[in-house]
Structure formats: structure tokens, C-alpha cells
Amino acid sequence: MADKVQRVRGTQDLYGDDIARFDTVVDAFNRVRKLYGFRRVDVPVFEFTSVFARSLGETTDVVSKEMYSFDDRGGESLTLRPEFTAGFCRAYISNGWQQFAPMKxxxxxxxxxxxxxxxxxxxxFHQLDAEIIGAGEPAADVELIAMGAQLLGELGIADKVTLQLNTLGDAETRHAWRAALVAHFRANADALSRESVERLEKNPLRILDSKDATDRELVATAPGIDAHMTSEAGAFFEAVQKGLQAAGVAFVRAPALVRGFDYYRHTxxxxxxxxxxxxxxxxxxxRYDGLIETMGGPSTPAVGWAAGIERLAMLVAEPVGERIEVAVIPEEQSVEAEAQQIVAALRSRGLSVAMAYRGNAKRxxxxxxxxxAETLLYVRATGQAKDxxxxxxxxxxxxxAVRLLKVLGALPEQYRQIDGDDFVGDAVTAK
RNA sequence: GCGACCAUAGCUCAAUUGGUUAGAGCGCCGGCUUGUGGUGCCGGAGGUUGCGGGUUCGAUCCCCGUUGGUCGCCCCA
Known part of the structure; x- marks a missing residue:
């Protein structure tokens, strides 16, 4: 139905448990990134289309058919960001951030x-993103990955997740390896799935993680990168692995692991x-050492990761929702003003309070x-203040008892002489 | 862009090989009961069965189309 009130496909209205899980992930990220000295940055949600088109690669699916692009009223082509990295690099160049390098x-x-x-x-969708810009040392890769591992640990999902590690080598290595792969797959092209035949032209590395059964057989016999590795690239990867071991981060070598975007090198x-x-x-x-330079900035090494918040949120344990500490319940309308005063006093002392103001006392x-609410405070219509x-x-x-005393201590003076008898089910004495 | 499955009340689901006033639980509204309280009971509102068309005496049920959802391919975090 065209006039039905509905949300746009692929968007979400987050509420309750969903947003609680979401916040759990973001809160943990903010906690952990501070332990590693990563500073918060915020870049625009949209950029000039060229920022993403050039960095991701014009022929990638993301650029050629998945971007939300539009012309603004001035006729500029803008694009809603499909990833963080390109915006970070653009900001680094625009603002001359090399003066701060290395930046985490x-x-x-x-x-x-x-x-x-x-x-x-x-x-x-939503991502966490961490980048180290201006550090070409393998120790940067180690620090970045270790932060990801600690985040997963603090989210309590480390046992559900495996770190797969590979290297794409430097430019020379990548070139040689790619050529060897193309030769291998081209020789067996008739056994390749239709999608992989297309990939042979566009992005042959992607054939390596094809899900097609017959593709997988060819992948198993495909040449590995190690035979084509330059000694520099090999030493770099060696250092990353040693560093991860020293940092206590478990990983498995995944020789078929490649990246989606063109700008990746090494790790x-x-x-x-x-x-x-x-x-x-x-x-x-x-790692994406060449990206900033190809975007028109200074030659700058960099490494980073992104994490899907929705995916992490689905893995974390059932969250505890936000709770009110005290519910104030005026018995009838005549004491609502008095109840409101008490509510204001409790809130000003840092307690989260709700007041029920609909229906009869029961309701x-x-x-x-x-x-x-853990604690209930009834306000009656008769008697002295304390009664x-x-x-x-x-x-x-x-x-x-601890909770009750906390509420009692936050009450206005004239109510503090509340009787011990009024406490229910425990031994608190208030006098 | 391709494929499979799904679509009934605000929510989660029923409705016996197509059969007449489409039900329940939860939620919502009202009342009664309960003397420290998310209890119990009674009542009420709420559905052109996603939408459009077809087959049939008759369609929630079968067929076609369409929209939306879910999952997979692709892509990617």
C-alpha cells in the first residue's frame, strides 16, 4: 500500500532490548578505546561522492551500485557515507592532521x-571504527588488533569469535600473487562458477572466499601468497604475528582471507x-598505506578496522534494561503536589524516580x-508528614536495606522520621 | 540484481481436506475484589484475514500479480 505509514526498507526503529544491546556495544567500545589511547573523532555523514568513489575503487559493487548518492541544491554530487575510512582520510588531508601524526x-x-x-x-547500519594513521610499524597493527580482541572480551563474546589473519603483501607482492592467481583460475575457467568468472576480471582475489563448492576445490590448489612474498613484506607479517603472540591475542592464519576494497595492503x-x-x-x-596519498595527501601509512554494531549486539548476552530506582505513588489526587515535591527532591539527589499519576491507588x-522500580514510596492523604x-x-x-536507606536519606527533612514499622520484609530501623 | 519461505486484532499465534457471526493469550479501557499492592474475577473496545485480481454456490485457506518481511546468493562489517 503506497500511503501506508512504514519505515524505509533496511532501516530500524530501535527500542527496548534492541537499543540496550546497541548501547552495551558502544559503551564497551568507548571504555576500551580509552585504554588504548584512541581519541574520538566525528566526520560528516555525507561527503562529496568523489571521496568514496576514488578511495573504494570505481568498479567495486559498493561504489557502482550500492551508494546513496544525490545532487544537492547547488548541483554537487554528494553521497551518504558507506564506510568510515575514506572520510577519515579526507579529514586528515583537509585539516592538515599530519601535524598530529601518528593519530589513533x-x-x-x-x-x-x-x-x-x-x-x-x-x-x-552502524559501525564502530578505529584507525591508526601515520604509523607504518607492525606494532601499530598489533595494537589495533589487540584493542579489537579486548573489546570482544569485554563484551563477553570472545569465545564465539575467531581472529583470522592474513597478509596481502606490499604492492610488488600483491601484483605477483594476483598474476599467479589469475593464471591459475584462467587455466581452469570452465570449472569456475559464473560469478567467479566475472570476478576473474574485476577482483580475482575475491574468488578465494567464494562459497561455491567447485570454486572451493580450485581455491584449495591455488597458489598461496607466501611464494610471492618480498622479504620486506614477509618480515612485516612476521613481526605482526610475533607481536600478537606477545600480546596474548590468539589468531589463525587464513591464507584465503582478502579484503573487499582496493586500498588494502599487508595485514x-x-x-x-x-x-x-x-x-x-x-x-x-x-592496512591501507597508499590510500591517503592516492587521495591527494602526503604519503601516509595507516591501519584500521570497522565493526558492525548490529552484529555485535546480536551476540551479546541479554541486557538488563534501564530501571527506575524509586516509584512514588500518591494515593489520590489531593496529595499529588506533595508527591511531586518529594519526587523533585529525590531526583535532585541523583535517584531515578517515576511518579504514577493515573487511575486509582491500585492502578x-x-x-x-x-x-x-525496586523501591516503592506511597504517599497517603492523612496523618502527619512522617506518617x-x-x-x-x-x-x-x-x-x-541499602536501597531503602538510600531513599530515606534523600527525602526532605520533615519526612525522615519515618517509622521502622513501615519498612516491609526486612529489619531496617530508620530512627 | 537473483532465489526460497512467509503475511490473520497493538503484540505472539489459532481457525478440522475451501463452508456460513474469524478465536485465544498478552496488552489497552472500565468495574468489583484484595489493608502494603505487578493478585483474582467480570465486562468492553479493537480485524473489509497486507493490497489488487482470478477460480468457486462459497476463499484466511487454491491460482496470478503487487507490496512488505525473513533467510540465502551477491556484496561486505
Whole structure:
């Protein structure tokens, strides 16, 4: 139905558990990136189309058919960012950030790609992103990957994820390897899947991670990169592996692991899981030493990764939702003003408070319980100030007394003489 | 861009080989009960079965189209 109120395909309305999981991931990222000295940056959600077209490669699917591009009112072609890296590099060049190099940067936010939605894949999706710009040493790769590993550990999902590591070599290595692969697959082209025949022209490295069964047989006999590695590239990869071992980061060598975008060199890695169906990569990244220079900036080595927030969110344990600490329940309308004063006092002392103000006393209590409040404070219509309040704890676990005393201490002076008898189900004495 | 499966109340699902007023639970609204309270009971609102067409005496059920969802291919984090 054309006039139906509906959201755009591939977008999400996040609420409740969904957004709680989302926040769990982002909070952990912010905690961990500080431990490693990565500074927050924020770059625009849209850039000139050329920023992405040039960096990702004009022929890649992302650029040729998945970007949200549009002309603005001034006639400029703009594009909603399909990834973070290109924007980071553009900012690095635009702002002369080489004065700060090496920079360790972190960002998170929405990205946009016009793809068919499926599990773990959306048209507006969200990523965490970490980059080290201006450091060409293998120790930078190690630090970056170690941060990813620690993030997964703090999210409690390290046991569901494996780090796959490979190298794409330097330019010379990559060239030689690519030529050998093309020769190998071309010789067996008639046994190749139709998609892989196309890939042979566009991106032959991608044949290596084809899911087609017969492709996989050819991949198994395909030449590896190691035979084509220059001694410099080999030494670099060796140093990365040694560093990871020293840092206690477990990994497996994945000789068929390649990257989607043209700009990657040397280290390539993915943290993958088999818990998410077809979209198993949870963090993916690598080194992109030539990118900033090809975009018109100074020759700058760099390495980075991106992580799918939605994918990580699906892996983390059931989150505990946000809870109200105290529910204030005025027995009837006549005491609502008084209840409002108490609510204001409690909130100003840092307690999260909800006030029930609909229906009869019974209904109000139900609404309060629904907020998940641990502590209930009833305000009665009769008696002295100290008698009008009744404080009870709904959970009644070992911490109940602590919670009750906390609320009591935050009450306005005239209410503090509340009777011990008014506490329910525990031994608190308030006097 | 390609393929498979799915589409019933706000939500999760029923409806016996196509059969007459399409049901339940939860949620929502109202009432009663309950003297420290997410209880129990009663009642109520809410559906042109995604949309359009076809077959049939008759379609939630079968067929075609369309829109949307889910999963996979592709791509990629």
C-alpha cells in the first residue's frame, strides 16, 4: 500500500532490548578505546561522492551500485557515507592532521549502503571504527588488533569469535600473487562458477572466499601468497604475528582471507563468528598505506578496522534494561503536589524516580511496578508528614536495606522520621 | 540484481481436506475484589484475514500479480 505509514526498507526503529544491546556495544567500545589511547573523532555523514568513489575503487559493487548518492541544491554530487575510512582520510588531508601524526582515532555512527537486507545486514547500519594513521610499524597493527580482541572480551563474546589473519603483501607482492592467481583460475575457467568468472576480471582475489563448492576445490590448489612474498613484506607479517603472540591475542592464519576494497595492503584480518548465519564477520580491517596519498595527501601509512554494531549486539548476552530506582505513588489526587515535591527532591539527589499519576491507588501501584522500580514510596492523604509516607522494597533481596536507606536519606527533612514499622520484609530501623 | 519461505486484532499465534457471526493469550479501557499492592474475577473496545485480481454456490485457506518481511546468493562489517 503506497500511503501506508512504514519505515524505509533496511532501516530500524530501535527500542527496548534492541537499543540496550546497541548501547552495551558502544559503551564497551568507548571504555576500551580509552585504554588504548584512541581519541574520538566525528566526520560528516555525507561527503562529496568523489571521496568514496576514488578511495573504494570505481568498479567495486559498493561504489557502482550500492551508494546513496544525490545532487544537492547547488548541483554537487554528494553521497551518504558507506564506510568510515575514506572520510577519515579526507579529514586528515583537509585539516592538515599530519601535524598530529601518528593519530589513533575512533568513531561510531550510521553508514548507508543500498543492499538487500538480511540477517545482520541493513541499509542504514552502524559501525564502530578505529584507525591508526601515520604509523607504518607492525606494532601499530598489533595494537589495533589487540584493542579489537579486548573489546570482544569485554563484551563477553570472545569465545564465539575467531581472529583470522592474513597478509596481502606490499604492492610488488600483491601484483605477483594476483598474476599467479589469475593464471591459475584462467587455466581452469570452465570449472569456475559464473560469478567467479566475472570476478576473474574485476577482483580475482575475491574468488578465494567464494562459497561455491567447485570454486572451493580450485581455491584449495591455488597458489598461496607466501611464494610471492618480498622479504620486506614477509618480515612485516612476521613481526605482526610475533607481536600478537606477545600480546596474548590468539589468531589463525587464513591464507584465503582478502579484503573487499582496493586500498588494502599487508595485514588483513577479520574476527568471524558462526553464530550469525551468512554475515559472520564481526570486525574486519587491515592496512591501507597508499590510500591517503592516492587521495591527494602526503604519503601516509595507516591501519584500521570497522565493526558492525548490529552484529555485535546480536551476540551479546541479554541486557538488563534501564530501571527506575524509586516509584512514588500518591494515593489520590489531593496529595499529588506533595508527591511531586518529594519526587523533585529525590531526583535532585541523583535517584531515578517515576511518579504514577493515573487511575486509582491500585492502578497507580501497577503502573509503578511496571517501571521496574525496586523501591516503592506511597504517599497517603492523612496523618502527619512522617506518617504519610510508606516505603517498601519490591525485590526484598540482600540489598533491600541499602536501597531503602538510600531513599530515606534523600527525602526532605520533615519526612525522615519515618517509622521502622513501615519498612516491609526486612529489619531496617530508620530512627 | 537473483532465489526460497512467509503475511490473520497493538503484540505472539489459532481457525478440522475451501463452508456460513474469524478465536485465544498478552496488552489497552472500565468495574468489583484484595489493608502494603505487578493478585483474582467480570465486562468492553479493537480485524473489509497486507493490497489488487482470478477460480468457486462459497476463499484466511487454491491460482496470478503487487507490496512488505525473513533467510540465502551477491556484496561486505
Amino acid at each position: 582515532l575512533a568513531a561510531h555512527g550510521p553508514l548507508f549502503r543500498y543492499e538487500r537486507p538480511q540477517k545482520g545486514r541493513y541499509r542504514q 588483513a584480518f577479520e574476527f568471524v563468528t558462526d553464530h550469525l548465519g551468512a554475515q559472520g564477520t564481526v570486525i574486519g580491517g587491515g 497507580r501501584a501497577e503502573l509503578a511496578a511496571k517501571e521496574g 504519610r509516607l510508606n516505603l517498601s522494597d519490591r525485590v526484598r533481596d540482600g540489598e533491600a
